[in-house]
Amino acid sequence: MIEHILSGLAAVATLEHAVFMVIGTIVGILAGAIPGLSSTLAISLLVPVTFVMDPLPALAMLAGIYNGGMYGGSISSTLFNVPGAASAAVTAFDGHPMTLQGRSARALQLGVLSSFVGGTISVVALVLLAAPLAKVVLMFGPAEYFWVAVFGISIVVSLSSEGMVKGLLAGLLGLLAAQVGMDPATAVPRFDFGSVYMSGGFQLTAVLLGMFSIPSAISLLEKKTAAHEELAAEEKEETVRLFSCFRPHWAAYIRSAIIGVVVGIIPAAGGNIASFIAYDTTKKLSKHPETFGKGEPEGIISSEAANNAVTGGSFVPLLTMGIPGSPAAAAIMGAFMVQGLVLGPQLFATNSNLVYGLMWSMLFTNVIMLFAGFYGAKLVRKALAVDKEILAPLIFAFSTIGCYSVRNSMFDVNVMIVFGIIGYFMKRFGYPASAFILGYILSALLESNLLRALSLTGGNPFTALFNSGLSFLMIGLTVISLLTPLITGWLGKRNRDL
Amino acid sequence: MKMKTADLGVSILLLILCAAGYMEAGKFTEQAALLPRITFLCIAGLSVFQLVKLVWKPGDKTVPFQWKRVLAIIGLAAAYVILIPVLGYWISTILFIFAAMFAFGVRGKAVLVCIPAGFAVFVYVVFVRVLSLSPPTPFFVQ
Structure with missing residues (x-):
């Protein structure tokens, strides 16, 4: 194995590869930072271009886009509360409050360092654990996936600062919004009021931009304050050295990266779910959970380390079984197919240079991303100097074209505006948009696997859902997730009373 | 606007939505109606809980609106x-x-x-x- 790893390194250690990795990483960061675009879209657009390239430089460039795109989403999340990608939505919870406190450069630097740590740990996991972890994933059936989704939904409990009920209501409303359109098992149209557009359901990007970017733009213009007073009137200079960001929070980095790797391995889970789970875990284990959502550095760290760790994790089932673990991995699978490469265990035997070269490329593009992001943070934050009366209309217009571009649909733009208005009032009355989005994202995973599990067992819910150790493990995690805030709240109250 | 008034309005609105949605779900096949029905029941239950809580909860806060x-x-x-x-x-x-x-x-x-x-x-x-x-x-x- 060592000689394969070293020959992979030798294969990518050329100027040609370096150029493609730099190009890929920068394109990825830009695609990730622009709402409506994503690394998946950028990879999909470039897959036909890779047909005329050699396989390894092509894959190195796509790996750069994937890594850069995952990080890029955190830039607009942090600066403007507009997630560049679904996986960066969680980053906004603490990233944007840090910006409002005049600590945007620090927030961006934490974001890129966490992305680097997450990505690097995921590559190490990919190299060492690809084969054994793939076997565990094969043990996941519909019941286990259903419980994974239930576990994810249990996280909404800790996302609301206004109480558990509001968090749960927001999560359930998200779940409900995702049920508009055809049901995943029998394609029966639901709540579409006879509209062709509604029968296809609401596009995730439209809902996401609606719940995050439109309320932000409205809030910016709502208050009549001096120019950009709302956004970091006085940017606090914080001299930060690269590794001084790591030491105080090392456990949050490592733990979140591991969560990201594990979630990334599970096909269809993805960076958005990973970042929610990592954020929730970090908050529950923190000595100061009350600081989360108010500019807590570990909030950014957990989200970004987890979503970038998904990159390596999603390559495990892709390379070993030909099953992509994320939409971007599915797009990269297209590049393998364009090159005539067959994914699966035999790939390691027949094209070990390519496989390990790709792993090295992922590692190197992480390093490129780290330096570009860390030292570019102070440059990027200059976007905050723009007056909010100028910025808010631009956020509207940019969200509109980003939303429209996903499937050339004005219906999606209308959906975005409607969800934007709903999202604004939810925000003002303490119903967390993050819980709504989590419910929305997990709905398909929850329902399709519930129906599949029931149909496999003739409709008996007990034999369908309580049939394996992995199911009970997920149920246990869900119970812990639900009870932890209650127990910590009760203990805190008791300590205060004493 | 008072937060209590807003929560009261939201709870009543959600109860109406749940009643209408639950009835609409009756038109779907059993499989297609399963999750919507569960969701509506949970939302309705939480809305009632919120209404009860509003009655008992002391104090209120104002949400400023322009x-x-x-x-x-x-x-x-x-x-x-x-x-x-x-x-x-x-x-x-x-x-x-x-x-x-x-x-x-x-x-x-x-x-x-x-x-x-x-x-x-x-x-x-x-x-x-x-x-x-x-x-x-x-x-x-x-």
Whole structure:
């Protein structure tokens, strides 16, 4: 194995590869930072271009886009509360409050360092654990996936600062919004009021931009304050050295990266779910959970380390079984197919240079991303100097074209505006948009696997859902997730009373 | 607006939504209705819980609203979205950015001209030239 790893390194250690990795990483960061675009879209657009390239430089460039795109989403999340990608939505919870406190450069630097740590740990996991972890994933059936989704939904409990009920209501409303359109098992149209557009359901990007970017733009213009007073009137200079960001929070980095790797391995889970789970875990284990959502550095760290760790994790089932673990991995699978490469265990035997070269490329593009992001943070934050009366209309217009571009649909733009208005009032009355989005994202995973599990067992819910150790493990995690805030709240109250 | 009033309104609205939605779900097949029914029941249960809690909960807080400004923003955004299919993306976007900046106090002539124009050029380069995507065209061109 060592000689394969070293020959992979030798294969990518050329100027040609370096150029493609730099190009890929920068394109990825830009695609990730622009709402409506994503690394998946950028990879999909470039897959036909890779047909005329050699396989390894092509894959190195796509790996750069994937890594850069995952990080890029955190830039607009942090600066403007507009997630560049679904996986960066969680980053906004603490990233944007840090910006409002005049600590945007620090927030961006934490974001890129966490992305680097997450990505690097995921590559190490990919190299060492690809084969054994793939076997565990094969043990996941519909019941286990259903419980994974239930576990994810249990996280909404800790996302609301206004109480558990509001968090749960927001999560359930998200779940409900995702049920508009055809049901995943029998394609029966639901709540579409006879509209062709509604029968296809609401596009995730439209809902996401609606719940995050439109309320932000409205809030910016709502208050009549001096120019950009709302956004970091006085940017606090914080001299930060690269590794001084790591030491105080090392456990949050490592733990979140591991969560990201594990979630990334599970096909269809993805960076958005990973970042929610990592954020929730970090908050529950923190000595100061009350600081989360108010500019807590570990909030950014957990989200970004987890979503970038998904990159390596999603390559495990892709390379070993030909099953992509994320939409971007599915797009990269297209590049393998364009090159005539067959994914699966035999790939390691027949094209070990390519496989390990790709792993090295992922590692190197992480390093490129780290330096570009860390030292570019102070440059990027200059976007905050723009007056909010100028910025808010631009956020509207940019969200509109980003939303429209996903499937050339004005219906999606209308959906975005409607969800934007709903999202604004939810925000003002303490119903967390993050819980709504989590419910929305997990709905398909929850329902399709519930129906599949029931149909496999003739409709008996007990034999369908309580049939394996992995199911009970997920149920246990869900119970812990639900009870932890209650127990910590009760203990805190008791300590205060004493 | 008082938070209690808002929560009361939300709870009642959700109960009405649940009643209507549950009945609508009755028209679906058993499989298709399963999750919507569970969701409606849970929302209804939580709404009732919230209503009960509101009765017992002491104190209240006020959520400040700048209604005129909020309605102006929403109105401008709605007009923008309605105008896109009529005038096309480019004209509507330039008009929207100009109107929104002007309405909220920007008076510099150079800014009012350069920002919409610069944004249009940026979108054209990134979305049209690089990504080959086509923004909405006006109805008279279709």
